[in-house]
Amino acid sequence: MTKLNEIYKCNICGNVAEVLHIGVGQLVCCGENMELLNEKNNDEGGEKHLPVIEIEEDLVRVKIGSTLHPMEEAHHIEWIELIADNNNFKKVFNPGDEPIAEFKVKANILSVRAYCNVHGLWKK
Ligand SMILES: [Fe+2]
Secondary structure, eight states, X not given: OOOTTOEEEOTTTOOEEEOSSOOSSOOEETTXXXXXXXXXXXXXXXXXXXXXXXXETTEEEEEETTTTOOOBTTBOEEEEEEEESSOEEEEEXXXXXXXXXXXXXXXXXXXXXXEETTTEEEEO
C-alpha cells in the first residue's frame, strides 16, 4: 500500500512517480515493482543537496544546497517540492537554471524535498 507523497522510481527506464492519491496496489513499471525512494537527510553530499529554507512573512525561498548544486545536463536538480499542511508546491528545473525556488505559502511547512537526477531524493 502506498502513502501520500511517496516517490517511486523505475530502475529500468527511469520513470519517477509521486503518489497523489493512496491506493492498495503496488506501483509497477517495465514489468517490475518500482523502487520507493528513500528521503536522504543525513548522507554524504548533504551540503549540495539539502534544501536551505529562508522565510520572509508568506514568502518561502528554497535553495538547494548551502553550496548551490550543479545544474549541468548530466547532473542537476530536477525539482523542488514544498509540502505544507494545506497544499503541495513544486518548481521544476532545467539544466542551466539556478536551483532556487520561491513559494507564497500561508500554511505550516511540513517538509521541503529536492530531487537530483544522480543522487536521488533529499528532504529537510
Ligand atoms: Fe547531485
